[in-house]
Amino acid sequence: MAKRKETSLIVVHCSATRVTSNYTADQMLIDHRERGFNAHGYHFYIPKSGNRVALRPLEMVGAHVSGFNAMSVGVCYEGGLDAQGKPADTRNAQQKEALLSLLKELKAIYPEATIVGHRDLSPDLNNNGIIEPNEWIKLCPCFDATKEYSAISSMGQEQTPKEE
DSSP states (O other), X not given: OOBOSOOOEEEEEEOOEETTSOXXXXXXXXXXXXXXXXXXXXXXXXXXXXXXXXXXXXXXXXXXXXTTGGGEEEEEESOEEOXXXXXXXXXOHXXXXXXXXXXXXXXXXXXXXXXXXXXXXXXXXXXXXXXXXXXXXOOTTSSOHHHHTHHHHTTTOOOOOOOO
């Protein structure tokens, strides 16, 4: 694993597993190895219990979003699909609290980083500067992480004064 030289993004993911099933970090490792990775792709995992699981050393490059791994930290929560297998925000209270706490800690470590969802890193197909729902490659993390965590994301970032 290579060390990350910069951290400009904190990317929120879901495991894309049904809310009715249990998906452990061990199962995730098996799945990641089946996809050709030698370790977990994410840096952190938040299962339904809300207990934070560190998966990959924070300073190392992850394997969680193609084209952005070298500049990002990956955080995944268990879920993202409803009982029928449809995309849904399945985070429970414990997961929401754990995610919020972790994202605040990561933002303190990487004050210039922006918090986004995996879907927000899809290509801007019409070049209008906005990643719209019809452009999402994935729905992950199945909620608007950019909006939900915007107050945290803007903390620590220097605002450039506007010229008058």
